[in-house]
Amino acid sequence: MQATASFKLTLLRGMLAGLSGVSSRNMGLLERKAAIKHAADMAMAAARGSGARWSRALLTDLSKRKAAPTGAGSRLQSRPLHGCGASSFGRKFLRRSFRERSCRAWKRRPAAPRGVASASILARRMVKKRAQVLRRLVPGADALDGFSLLEETLDYAVSLRAQVELMRGLTGALAHHSGSPAARSYQETNKDS
């Protein structure tokens, strides 16, 4: 599964624009690290646009933070992104208790046959904690379940990989041009890639 060429192009443009914005401002090292990550995520979400739940959630979340976060603000960046708020608490609680009830009911059944996953087995296993983890990892997915969750996950992962590949390329290009110690150490550790 690959991101489309147009997505990658839009991503590249957005990333370059974001990075040039960061480089034109004077800021401390930590601030710049946070600003670059912010710009990279913004470029990824903007390239996807409003067509996916994760990109809408990410755009909302990122616009709430300032473009150049302070020390206090950058703490937010290490938390997984999902929609928070009093209104979603009730939904999460209901879903959790529903999952616990259906989990208990499922355990009483005889063990599912191993081997090829049929649609019914996959559907049942969706209520297990793997789905919970996915909901935390994928932005805006905390209200999704089953098929929708998988669709959103796939879409997000494809875009995320494109973001990583682009940043690898940019880092490599900059390291190649720069003669700094930072660049040399990057080139050393990435000789075979």
Added chain:
Amino acid sequence: MSSRRSGSRITEDDLNELVAKLQSLLPEARRRSMGRASASKLLKETCSYIKSLQREVGDLSDRLSDLMSSLDDNSAQAELIRSLLR
């Protein structure tokens, strides 16, 4: 974005197609380590893969930050890079 074929009913085909896509998303090494494909393993590998990608974005952001700050020191190369970024 939806891969569903008819209305709102999800067919077995839709599900199998989605599972196949998720499998093909994983890099070769992870796919091999999964062994016998199961829904649970696929989800586990997908979670792990997404986490590692997110971590890599953070690492690459740090790298880029270091590299960009070093541009200020060397004017000839810095001007070249800055012109690329403009």
